[in-house]
Amino acid sequence: KSEKSEASPTSAADIPIQHTDCFIDGQWLPAASGKTFATINPATEQEIAQVAEGDAADIDLAAKAARRAFDSGDWPKMDARDRGRLMYQLADRIEAEIDSLAALETLDNGKPIRESRNVDVPLVIDVLRYYAGYADKIHGSTIPIRGNYFCYTRREPVGVAGQIIPWNFPMLMTAWKWGPALAAGCTIVMKPAEQTPLTCLRMAQLAKEVGFPDGVINVVPGFGPTAGAAVVKHPLIDKVAFTGEHRTAQVITRDSADTLKRLTFELGGKSPNVVYADADLDAAAQGAYMGLYLNQGQCCCAGSRLFVESSVHEEFMEKLTKLTNRRKLGDPFADDTEQGPQVDQNQFDKIMSYIDKGRQEGAECVSGGQRFGDRGYFVEPTIFDSVTDEMAIAQDEIFGPVLSVLKFDGSDEIIERANRTFYGLAAAIWTQDVRKAHEFAARVRAGTVWVNCYDVFDAAAPFGGFKMSGYGRELGEEGLKAYTESKTVTVAL
Numbered sequence: 001k002s003e004k005s006e007a008s009p010t011s012a013a014d015i016p017i018q019h020t021d022c023f024i025d026g027q028w029l030p031a032a033s034g035k036t037f038a039t040i041n042p043a044t045e046q047e048i049a050q051v052a053e054g055d056a057a058d059i060d061l062a063a064k065a066a067r068r069a070f071d072s073g074d075w076p077k078m079d080a081r082d083r084g085r086l087m088y089q090l091a092d093r094i095e096a097e098i099d100s101l102a103a104l105e106t107l108d109n110g111k112p113i114r115e116s117r118n119v120d121v122p123l124v125i126d127v128l129r130y131y132a133g134y135a136d137k138i139h140g141s142t143i144p145i146r147g148n149y150f151c152y153t154r155r156e157p158v159g160v161a162g163q164i165i166p167w168n169f170p171m172l173m174t175a176w177k178w179g180p181a182l183a184a185g186c187t188i189v190m191k192p193a194e195q196t197p198l199t200c201l202r203m204a205q206l207a208k209e210v211g212f213p214d215g216v217i218n219v220v221p222g223f224g225p226t227a228g229a230a231v232v233k234h235p236l237i238d239k240v241a242f243t244g245e246h247r248t249a250q251v252i253t254r255d256s257a258d259t260l261k262r263l264t265f266e267l268g269g270k271s272p273n274v275v276y277a278d279a280d281l282d283a284a285a286q287g288a289y290m291g292l293y294l295n296q297g298q299c300c301c302a303g304s305r306l307f308v309e310s311s312v313h314e315e316f317m318e319k320l321t322k323l324t325n326r327r328k329l330g331d332p333f334a335d336d337t338e339q340g341p342q343v344d345q346n347q348f349d350k351i352m353s354y355i356d357k358g359r360q361e362g363a364e365c366v367s368g369g370q371r372f373g374d375r376g377y378f379v380e381p382t383i384f385d386s387v388t389d390e391m392a393i394a395q396d397e398i399f400g401p402v403l404s405v406l407k408f409d410g411s412d413e414i415i416e417r418a419n420r421t422f423y424g425l426a427a428a429i430w431t432q433d434v435r436k437a438h439e440f441a442a443r444v445r446a447g448t449v450w451v452n453c454y455d456v457f458d459a460a461a462p463f464g465g466f467k468m469s470g471y472g473r474e475l476g477e478e479g480l481k482a483y484t485e486s487k488t489v490t491v492a493l
């Protein structure tokens with residue numbers, strides 16, 4: 001059974017909250033409306049701080065500042081090596097403050113400190129450095145065309161990028177958005193998630209301190225239907241890069257129609273994780289465990305549909321439940337805590353309602369299934385066995401620590417069943433047979449496929465979705481190109 005650690009969660013008083021206003025044109029400004037909203041510590045349910053509640057008026061100021069910084073050339077025309085150098089300096093500052101940033105992330109989001117400290121912030125640094133190196137390596141090509149002409153392409157920044165992110169990896173999503181945009185020469189209007197604005201605001205201050213020109217990075221905290229929608233509709237913003245739910249992406253698509261913004265979407269998933277009988281079952285159990293429970297199950301690519309070949313089902317479940325039942329929940333600031341709270345009351349309620357639904361639909365709850373403790377939004381790591389394809393817990397993104405286990409027999413059926421979802425973000429297969437692995441990788445409709453591993457991310461490897469999991473890619477060269485326009489120049493000779 002999971003144990004709760006005794007240490008009480010670190011309180012707001014232990015971590016200085018330095019930035020809660022809007023960061024616009026290099027200045028810290030309260031929201032024009034004067035309104036604020038509370039950001040909550042999900043481990044204690046207590047308020048951490050009041051944060052400026054930006055809306056259309058603040059987004060307008062931010063968009064004008066970003067436009068000016070773009071059009072004046074302050075950023076796009078800066079020597080590309082200098083742009084890259086500022087990005088390296090930002091990464092260095094983040095590295096120097098890794099402990100305090102990790103603590104702030106854990107306070108605001110609830111994720112265990114060992115993950116913020118050892119996974120999230122190091123990946124932030126890595127992504128910024130990766131893209132810093134790209135700043136002076138963006139170029140077009142020469143094209144042989146018919147006739148007596150010299151034809152070439154230029155890769156130019158798309159302009160002002162509106163960026164809207166969710167709460168599950170607040171700093172990392174900020175870096176995934178800022179890295180390619182800044183390297184390409186774009187300026188930024190970012191709206192962080194209302195649940196977790198604090199680390200993004202801190203990163204804006206660090207960017208100011210290392211010398212980013214005013215207006216290049218603007219951060220306006222606030223809510224989706226007000227501040228978020230204002231980003232999407234603003235005529236001075238050229239592109240919206242959004243990470244979040246597919247339903248929000250549908251609203252954004254409609255709201256952006258009048259200004260025909262370039263859109264990239266990183267949306268949800270219900271990723272199949274397929275374990276064949278010939279797999280290394282210990283490694284697969286570890287991969288299934290980590291691939292679902294990482295970050296409290298709040299990962300877009302969580303392997304939430306686990307398909308196990310019938311002949312090894314019993315043996316595999318024994319390994320998986322053993323790992324799951326040992327998982328340590330509790331104070332996210334305790335070094336040995338593996339699972340913290342869900343991000344807020346809404347997510348907690350949604351997850352608990354899916355656990356009820358799983359029971360009602362006749363799936364067998366073989367691990368967890370309850371709230372953990374009596375304070376904070378903790379949910380026990382939960383496994384449902386005997387799940388069938390059409391159950392809600394096999395179709396809907398739960399975005400919590402709830403795993404659905406399904407059985408399968410042989411290759412013919414599994415690819416069709418793996419694809420039986422409107423999502424297409426990630427998929428994984430565990431097998432020793434390279435033929436099965438490559439066939440699955442080719443036929444599964446997903447943007448990322450892991451073979452005998454899970455959740456392997458790298459700044460250089462593109463990530464994004466098929467189907468309702470989004471379009472466009474982040475990370476790697478493709479992520480950079482998503483912040484550029486191609487211009488064709490033809491010169492008569």
Ligand code: NAD
Pocket residue numbers: 164165166167168169191192193194222223224225227228229232243244245246248249251252265266267268269299300301397399425464465469470
């Ligand atoms: P969400 O769509 O509710 O919110 C995401 C962001 O959009 C927030 O900042 C929110 O304020 C804003 N928003 C809400 N309504 C808006 C509107 N009308 N106009 C503009 N902005 C609006 O999603 P969430 O619950 O915060 O995040 C969870 C979702 O994010 C899950 O579906 C998850 O899979 C997805 N996600 C995807 C990836 C990926 O890379 N594919 C990564 C992380 C999370």
